[in-house]
Amino acid sequence: MEVKARAPGKIILSGEHAVVHGSTAVASSIDLYTYVSLRFPTPSDNDDALRLQFKDVGLEFSWPIGRIKEALSEKDIPNSSVPTSCSIESLRSLAALVDELKIPEAKIGLGAGVLAFLWLYSSIQGYKPATVVITSELPLGSGLGSSAALCVALSAALLSFSDSVNLDLSHQGWLTFGESELELLNKWAFEGEKIIHGKPSGIDNSVSTYGNMIKFKSGSLTRIKTNMTLKMLITNTKVGRNTKALVAGVSERTLRHPEAMASVFNAVDSISTELATIIQSPAPDDLSLTEKESKIEELMEMNQGLLQCMGVSHASIETVLQTTLKYKLASKLTGAGGGGCVLTLLPTLLSGTVVDKVTSELESCGFHCLTAAIGGNGVEICFGDSS
Ligand SMILES: Nc1ncnc2c1ncn2[C@@H]1O[C@H](COP(=O)(O)OP(=O)(O)O)[C@@H](O)[C@H]1O
Ligand SMILES: C[C@@](O)(CCOP(=O)(O)O)CC(=O)O
Ligand SMILES: [Mg+2]
Secondary structure, X not given: OEEEEEEEEEEEEEOOOHHHHXXXXXXXXXXXXXXXXXXXXXXXXXXXXXXXXXXXXXXXXXXXXXXXXXXXXXXXXXXXXXXXXXXXXXXXXXXXXXXXXXXXXXXXXHHHHHHHHHHHHHHHHOOOOEEEEEEEOOOOOOOOOHHHXXXXXXXXXXHHOOOOOOOOOOOOOXXXXXXXXXXXXXXXXXXXXXXXXXXXXXXXXXXXXHOOEEEEEOOEEEEEOOOOOOOXXXXXXXXXXOHHHHHHHHHHHHHHOHHHHHHHHHHHHHHHHHHHHHHHOXXXXXXOHHHHHXXXXXXXHHHHHHHHHHOOOOHHHHHHHHHHHHOOOOEEEEOOOOOOEEEEXXXXXXXXXXXXXXXXXXXXXXXXXXXXXXXXXXXXXXXXXXX
């Protein structure tokens, strides 16, 4: 029996980093997914290994299942219905297993993904041999939430074969979970994100779980009903960065300048709240679509300025901002910054020629422009053939 899960990536329209410190943020899923397939061997396979394939980066790992049991020996029988944080001791033991993999230095960031996998797998499924294959349409480590999409899709696949979830195994095609099941898998995914990000806010796993657009503050989400279609150009600067280090950098700056940073976070909170109000306001109200878009552009620019205050912009991001400004387009970084992706609002009345021109100018700087639909389903699973 095989199950496949898919979970979407995301863009943060406003409030990244500040959301870690309690401010409101607004995020939307995008139609680029991470896929996880999970298969248990049959007795005749005579296989007692846990195998993990990261297809996007061409890496494969395997462990005799007994080694994982040994590493986590102090752990009780796993209980998939109680999301549990990885203790320092378990993290240390699992990290020793990951060290043995000798991951090449250039791909060392993947170690965090392997750790999250080992924790989620053993906590939800216990010590059973299996093969898990990961593929993604998302660029990894670029601000589009690949870490959360991985944790959400993994939690979904693992839970679908657990006692905590009741699913129709004969269903054909993609299947969504019930509300309480989504809540459970979102909590497990958050435990995985904690291993990858250090101190995540929970916005990325929540938007990947539930899909569409959400407003998020202090761990709780409100689903947003959009009353306008937003079109964004996503520019990947291709400058690699690590979310954990950037989040830690903002926390250190906050410790050095608590009052100034509190004001920055407060300003971001107001920006996100206003943005959510604009997006939700009834379609033909006192504000025309063009007026709404101009307001959103201004809020994006203000948010970008505050992200610069937090120290998470980058020369490559500044180049994207200057390039799009030449075409009177507003942009902001999305995700953790320090490189990664930048969002540019494409107003409804903008001509296709301008979009082509700005795209080719950005690409001539060595950046990669993506188009992705905003919104859409959250996590889904499929038993058997998903094609
Ligand atoms: N498809 C994948 N294959 C392997 N590792 C992945 C995959 N998706 C995410 N990861 C893990 O997530 C990390 C990237 O997460 P992060 O730095 O938070 O950036 P982002 O979430 O913006 O992509 C990778 O270094 C890796 O550990
Ligand atoms: C910076 C932050 O707000 C978003 C990070 O997103 P990403 O991992 O860069 O896609 C961190 C968080 O909210 O957990
Ligand atoms: Mg991430």
